[in-house]
Every structure is written in C-alpha cells, then in structure tokens.
Amino acid sequence: MPExxxxxxxxxxxxxxxxxxxxxxxxxSKIVEANDGIDALKKLSTQKFDIILTDINMPIMxxxxxxxxxxxxxxxxxxxxxxxxxxxxxxxxxxxxxxxANAYIPKPIQTADLLTVVNGILGNK
Amino acid sequence: xxxxxxxxxxxxEEFLQVFKKGEEFTQELLKENEKLRYRVAQxxxxxxxxxxxxxxxxxxxxxxxxxxxxxxxxxxxxxxxVEEENKDFANRYIEVESENNNLANLYVASYQLxxxxxxxxxxxxxxxxxxxxxxxxxxxxxxxDEKTNELTIVAQEGMGPEARxxxxxxxxxxxxxxxxxxxxxxxxxxxxxVGVDYLHPLVVIPLKIKDHVIGVIVIYKLLVQKQEFSNVDxxxxxxxxxxxxxxxxxxxxxSQSERKLTTIQSFLxxxxxx
Numbered sequence: 480m481p482e483x484x485x486x487x488x489x490x491x492x493x494x495x496x497x498x499x500x501x502x503x504x505x506x507x508s509k510i511v512e513a514n515d516g517i518d519a520l521k522k523l524s525t526q527k528f529d530i531i532l533t534d535i536n537m538p539i540m541x542x543x544x545x546x547x548x549x550x551x552x553x554x555x556x557x558x559x560x561x562x563x564x565x566x567x568x569x570x571x572x573x574x575x576x577x578x579x580a581n582a583y584i585p586k587p588i589q590t591a592d593l594l595t596v597v598n599g600i601l602g603n604k
Numbered sequence: 605x606x607x608x609x610x611x612x613x614x615x616x617e618e619f620l621q622v623f624k625k626g627e628e629f630t631q632e633l634l635k636e637n638e639k640l641r642y643r644v645a646q647x648x649x650x651x652x653x654x655x656x657x658x659x660x661x662x663x664x665x666x667x668x669x670x671x672x673x674x675x676x677x678x679x680x681x682x683x684x685x686v687e688e689e690n691k692d693f694a695n696r697y698i699e700v701e702s703e704n705n706n707l708a709n710l711y712v713a714s715y716q717l718x719x720x721x722x723x724x725x726x727x728x729x730x731x732x733x734x735x736x737x738x739x740x741x742x743x744x745x746x747x748x749d750e751k752t753n754e755l756t757i758v759a760q761e762g763m764g765p766e767a768r769x770x771x772x773x774x775x776x777x778x779x780x781x782x783x784x785x786x787x788x789x790x791x792x793x794x795x796x797x798v799g800v801d802y803l804h805p806l807v808v809i810p811l812k813i814k815d816h817v818i819g820v821i822v823i824y825k826l827l828v829q830k831q832e833f834s835n836v837d838x839x840x841x842x843x844x845x846x847x848x849x850x851x852x853x854x855x856x857x858x859s860q861s862e863r864k865l866t867t868i869q870s871f872l873x874x875x876x877x878x
Contacts, residue, residue, distance in 0.1 A: 493716045493732040500708050565735060567829030585829040587739040590705040 480507045483601060484526065487512050488519040488533035488545060489563075494586075498532060498563065501590040505597065516540025520548065523555055530600055535564040535575070543578055550579035559600045563588060706836040709737050710843055717851040721858040726851045727759040730821065733844065735761055738837050739830035740823045742800055747819040747852070748773065748782060755782055755820060763824065767802045781808035782820050787841060789833075800824045809841050811849035818849050 485502050487510055489495040499510045511526060513519040515537040523531075531549065535542035542562060549555045559581040564571070567585035575583045582596045716729045727745060734740045744760035744767070753773040760767070774783045781788040788808040807823040821844060 491732045491736055492719075493712060493729060494736050496716065497708065497712045497737070500712060565739075565741075565827055567827055586736050586827070587830070590708060591701050 482507045482509060483530070484528045485510045485597075486519060486522060486526075486528040486531045488514075488516065488531065488537070488542065490514055490534065490537040494534065494563075497588070498593070501588075501593050502532075502597065504590075504594065505601075516542065516545035516548070519545055523549070523558075528558055530559050530561060530597060532561045532563055532597075535562060535566050535571075543575065546575065546578045546580050561593075561596060561600070563593070706839060709836055710839060713737060713840060714843060714847050717847045720851075721855050723852065723855040723859050726848075726855045729851075730844065730848050731759055731761050733840065733848075734821060734823065735827075738823075738833075738840055739827045740825070741827045742825035743821065743823040745819060745821055746771070746778070746782075748817060755779065758819075763802075764800070767824075776803060777805060778808050778820060778822055782810055782817050785810050785812055785815060785817050787845065807841065809845050811852065812845055813849050813853055818853055821848070 483505055485508060487495055487498050487502070489498065489512070495512045499512065502508050502510050511522055511528070513522050516533075517540045519531070519533065520540075522528075531545075533542040533545055542564065546560055546562070549558060549560060556579075560579065561582045561584060562575045562580045563584045563586060564575075565586045572583045572585075581600060584593060584596060713733045716733070717726065720726055720729070730745055731743075734743050740761070742762040742764075744757045744763060746755040747758045748755050754770050755773065755778060756770040757767075771778045771782075773779050777788055787810065788805075790804065790806050802824060805822045805824050806826070807821075809821040810817045811819040811821065
C-alpha cells in the first residue's frame with residue numbers, strides 16, 4: 480500500500496481534527512499537524528510530505544505567506560498545496576492560486592469534496 | 605469356277621452361336637438392370653432418411669433460437685434490474701457519505717467542546733465550530749446574568765461596533781428566544797441581506813441545560829460562500845444548544861471552584877503561619 484504523508488496546517492484544533500478525520504479515509508495516509516506557518520516550515524524541514532493542506536488566517540505566519548515561502552524554496556516548491564479557508568470570495572481564491580496553491584476549498588468543508596481534490600492530486604503525482 | 609453354297613448345318617451352327625451370344629448379352633443386361641434397381645432403391649432410402657433428419661435438425665435449431673431469444677430477454681430484464689439496483693446503491697452511497705460527513709462534524713464538535721474545562725477555551729471552541737463548521741461570518745455568544753436578567757456578549761466574531769453588547773431577557777428576537785428557550789430561524793433566504801441587522805439576527809440558539817437557558821448563540825451573517833443551511837447545520841445547532849451549554853456551565857463552575865480552592869488554600873496557609 481503506498482504511503483501518503485499529509486501536513487495539515489490549522490490554528491483551530493476543531494478543523495485540524497475534522498480534516499485529519501477526512502484524510503484518514505485515504506489508505507496509507509499519515510497525518511502531521513501544525514498550528515501555523517512557522518510550525519509548518521519546521522515540520523517541512525524534518526519530514527517529506529505529499530500534500531500540504533493549509534488555512535489562511537493563522538497567528539504568527541498566515542497560510543498565504545506559507546504558500547509563498549514553500550513555492551520559493553527549491554527543496555519543497557513542487558509539493559502540492561491545498562488552501563482550506565473561510566475566505567470564500569473569488570478574489571481571495573485567485574490570490575491563493577496565483578501564489579502557487581494547487582486547490583482552494585472554502586469552509587465549511589464537505590469531506591467528499593476534500594477527498595476528491597486530494598485523490599485528484601495524488602492520482603496526478 | 606462357281607463357289608459352292610455352305611452346307612445348312614454350318615448355317616445352323618452359326619445361327620446358334622449368334623443366338624447364344626444374344627442370350628448371354630440379355631443375361632448381362634438383366635443383371636445390370638437388377639444392380640441399378642438395387643442402387644435406385646438404396647438412394648431412395650438415403651433421400652428419405654436425409655429428409656427426415658433435415659426436418660429434425662431445422663426443428664431443433666428453431667427450438668434453440670427460441671430458447672436463446674428467451675434467455676436474451678431474461679438477461680436484458682436482469683440487466684435492467686441490476687442497473688436499477690446499481691443506481692439505488694449509488695444513491696445510498698451518497699446518502700451514507702453525507703451521513704458520515706455529518707456524523708464526523710458532530711463527533712468532532714462535541715469532542716472539542718468537552719475537551720477542556722477552561723471557560724475561555726470553551727468559548728473559543730464554540731466560535732470555531734460556528735465559524736468553520738456552520739459557516740457564519742458575524743456572530744456572538746451571549747451569557748445570561750440571572751441577577752440582572754440581561755444577556756451579555758462574552759465572545760464574538762466579525763461584529764461591528766454598532767452591535768449591542770447586552771439585551772434584556774424578553775427584549776426583541778434575541779431576548780424572546782432566550783426567554784422561550786425556542787431556537788429562532790429567520791424566514792427567507794439567509795444570504796438575502798444588504799447589510800447586517802443586529803436587531804434581526806438570522807439565527808438565535810438558546811443554550812440550555814435541560815430547560816434552563818444560560819445563554820444564546822446569535823448569528824447575524826453567513827460567509828459569502830455559504831448559500832443556505834443544510835441538515836447538518838440544524839443538527840449542529842441542536843447539538844450546540846445542549847453540549848455548548850454544559851461545556852460553558854461546567855467550565856465556569858470549574859473556574860469558580862478553582863478560584864475558591866486557591867482562596868481557601870491561602871487562608872489555610874495564613875492560619876498555618878499564625
């Protein structure tokens with residue numbers, strides 16, 4: 480069974496648990512959680528991940544800054560990133576995708592929609 | 605010199621020989637005729653058998669075609685039934701998936717609500733649930749002060765300064781929902797808003813322990829991508845009405861008891877010193 484490593488970056492424990500709950504339905508999934516962008520960068524420096532799922536509004540370092548930093552880091556720039564956020568306006572979506580995110584999912588999330596996006600990215604890898 | 609005529613006996617002998625040959629030829633012809641008759645009879649027999657066999661084969665093939673046609677019809681019917689079953693299973697799968705999603709939301713929400721005995725953390729978790737799981741943009745949590753009969757905002761998200769910090773029990777939509785203990789859902793499209801009206805919220809959920817109201821969750825505006833409330837939202841409202849109330853009440857009691865414990869401990873320490 481192939482192993483899939485996910486990094487879930489969320490300041491809300493409720494959302495972290497909900498996203499992890501959904502991702503656990505993918506066989507071979509291993510989930511690491513981070514509270515904010517800085518925490519995520521620390522975890523990226525020690526582990527390899529297949530997909531990063533990040534919120535935008537977080538303390539210390541927000542999700543957009545994290546996307547930008549990952550895309551400018553030669554070691555991690557190819558890791559697919561999914562933004563999961565309450566910022567659902569079209570301009571927010573465009574901004575997130577322009578920074579290099581692969582997908583943009585507005586909250587509240589539907590498990591089926593999230594799994595479709597994640598499986599689509601894993602299938603294309 | 606003139607040739608002498610053959611004697612009669614010689615002529616007779618010649619005639620007899622010709623006759624004998626004729627007899628032999630006739631015998632051969634008869635034999636040949638017999639053989640041919642036998643052959644004709646044989647062929648007639650074969651032809652008769654072939655006709656019988658041909659008729660049997662055609663009949664057999666017709667029966668086979670009929671059987672195969674029946675089987676084909678039966679398979680088409682079975683295929684139709686299986687296709688219907690398949691559609692039914694696909695619909696059931698979608699329903700189960702949706703139910704699974706709803707249960708996951710409810711499980712996570714109630715798990716988080718009861719994961720702490722810290723009052724402020726409980727408030728933060730309720731805010732997270734209302735924002736991330738329901739999709740509200742502007743909302744507040746109000747607690748009831750039983751001495752003054754006033755509902756006061758203890759936590760809020762996205763609300764403007766014009767929002768009232770407190771409401772009397774029985775006053776307006778919020779006060780009435782708190783007094784009656786009945787949830788309020790504004791009629792019509794929840795996204796049908798020009799601006800936020802803090803006097804007319806979208807939803808008011810009384811937080812109740814049994815029939816005792818301790819506060820309310822008030823939602824004024826939904827996130828731009830949230831078009832309508834789904835079944836799970838109503839389930840979440842119902843879950844919040846009970847579980848958020850007990851989480852807030854128990855964490856408040858725990859904080860009070862912790863404070864009292866600290867005070868008593870300080871007294872005890874003072875007494876020991878004396």
